[in-house]
Amino acid sequence: MNVLPTPLGRRTLFQRAGFGLGGVALTQLLRQAGAESPETNDEAQVGRVAAAQQPHFPAKIKNVIYLHMVGAPSHLDLFDLKPELQRRTGEDCPKDLFEAGKFAFVRDLPTLLGTPDDPQHRFTRCGDSGLPISNLLPHLQGVADELTLIKSLHTNEFNHGPAQMFMLSGFGQFGRPSFGSWVNYGLGSENENLPGFVVLITGNVLGAGSPAWGSGFLPSVHQGVEFRSQGDPVLFLSNPKGIEPSSRKRIIDTVNAMNQAQLADVGDPEIATRISQYELAYRMQTSVPELMDISSESKAVHEAYGTQPGKNSFANNCLLARRLVERGVRFVQLFDQGWDSHNSVFSNVAKKAKQVDQPVAALIRDLRQRGLLDSTLVVWSSEFGRTPFAQGTKQADKAGRDHHKDAFTVWVAGGGTRGGMSFGETDDLGYTIAENPVHVHDFNATLLHLMGMNHERLTFRYQGRQYRLTDVEGRVVREILS
Numbered sequence: 001m002n003v004l005p006t007p008l009g010r011r012t013l014f015q016r017a018g019f020g021l022g023g024v025a026l027t028q029l030l031r032q033a034g035a036e037s038p039e040t041n042d043e044a045q046v047g048r049v050a051a052a053q054q055p056h057f058p059a060k061i062k063n064v065i066y067l068h069m070v071g072a073p074s075h076l077d078l079f080d081l082k083p084e085l086q087r088r089t090g091e092d093c094p095k096d097l098f099e100a101g102k103f104a105f106v107r108d109l110p111t112l113l114g115t116p117d118d119p120q121h122r123f124t125r126c127g128d129s130g131l132p133i134s135n136l137l138p139h140l141q142g143v144a145d146e147l148t149l150i151k152s153l154h155t156n157e158f159n160h161g162p163a164q165m166f167m168l169s170g171f172g173q174f175g176r177p178s179f180g181s182w183v184n185y186g187l188g189s190e191n192e193n194l195p196g197f198v199v200l201i202t203g204n205v206l207g208a209g210s211p212a213w214g215s216g217f218l219p220s221v222h223q224g225v226e227f228r229s230q231g232d233p234v235l236f237l238s239n240p241k242g243i244e245p246s247s248r249k250r251i252i253d254t255v256n257a258m259n260q261a262q263l264a265d266v267g268d269p270e271i272a273t274r275i276s277q278y279e280l281a282y283r284m285q286t287s288v289p290e291l292m293d294i295s296s297e298s299k300a301v302h303e304a305y306g307t308q309p310g311k312n313s314f315a316n317n318c319l320l321a322r323r324l325v326e327r328g329v330r331f332v333q334l335f336d337q338g339w340d341s342h343n344s345v346f347s348n349v350a351k352k353a354k355q356v357d358q359p360v361a362a363l364i365r366d367l368r369q370r371g372l373l374d375s376t377l378v379v380w381s382s383e384f385g386r387t388p389f390a391q392g393t394k395q396a397d398k399a400g401r402d403h404h405k406d407a408f409t410v411w412v413a414g415g416g417t418r419g420g421m422s423f424g425e426t427d428d429l430g431y432t433i434a435e436n437p438v439h440v441h442d443f444n445a446t447l448l449h450l451m452g453m454n455h456e457r458l459t460f461r462y463q464g465r466q467y468r469l470t471d472v473e474g475r476v477v478r479e480i481l482s
Helices: 010-017 083-088 097-102 160-169 180-188 247-264 267-293 298-306 314-327 345-369 441-450
Strands: 063-069 123-126 131-134 147-154 198-202 331-336 374-383 407-412 421-423 433-435 459-460 465-467
Touching: 063 160, 063 180, 063 314, 063 345, 131 147, 131 331, 147 160, 147 298, 147 433, 160 433, 180 247, 180 331, 198 314, 267 314, 298 314, 298 345, 314 331, 314 433, 331 345, 345 374
Parallel strands: 063 331, 063 374, 147 421, 198 331
Antiparallel strands: 123 131, 147 407, 374 407, 459 465
């Protein structure tokens, strides 16, 4: 097609394209093109970022499966047992500690709340490493030697939405790229028929919403693509009624010719993104349905994960995550809603632990058996932790735990990490960090390092300055690396 006689606005261009093409919903997708350096910021080119790109230095891993427990699990009742806190349950929280903190709901001096000392909630030393893990997670106890616990993480935000954004983008407000988008920008995709960054959700969308996997000021080609377990895996992926694949291909080719002409005229990288989204949407019509059909997996695999084909479940999403990294998807993010515990914390954490324990352990074992764990990192995170004191009532079985930003636990398993160890310690009450503090920026710097990226060099120029995931802070936590 020749150059258009007059420039078209974006709205007009979409209106003329018509047919509800799948690409309209896929503004975040990546196309195969010529390689660009992770440090290239040319705004006329970044919408054309390559499939696979070279990292800054040899990487320990190629893929990340990032499990975010939305609402924040009570780490004290899962990974960081405090016998002194158990002994002092019911006592007033030390006044000096409480007054130094910042909490979402508790205003008056609360009472301390330890983990119940019963068989269900007790901790067991697991594996050759003797890593202590709650009996609420019996399957995870079986893979303890693969886990590296970080018990001294701390963050800047104490409410869910801002804390989710801070954990996942390094900034407590909307507008910055998410972790997966930075990875997609820096390394690209290894599969030209699938996005480089895929999102799977169980339960309601987290408080931060889609910006938690958004591209911020990066071109939208880098944002995460949400795959659904029911209906079209991606909205509008199927052909509209009456449209054959050959007809759709002609439509895409025609629309892209128009877009190419507009791109040549105005040089907007979002037009390059639009071109790529149409092309990838067409290719995904074949690749995605096969990927999402977990019924092809063996009976043994389904029993290991606890999956049920056709259902929307965390177990199904864990199995899909393995299938995605098998096919070269760089970054897979799972969100699991329901961990907020402002009342009845012990029953709630037991219920949620039962839902995720088996599939997470099965995922780690499955990756190991298939030779994928050495090149894949599994991350368990949340936006913050939970307080060692009671919220709402002094009756322990009905009490909750408030938000706690100053000390909580995350863990990683897989390539480049030592496994079977914990790093960092909290005090005897689990209130403050006593040893080896790790800030969110340190944690993110470490994850990027494992992928072969220097967090200080992975930058993008926006509004006159260079931005990065770790802002102006961050150190690699080398003590947990193998």
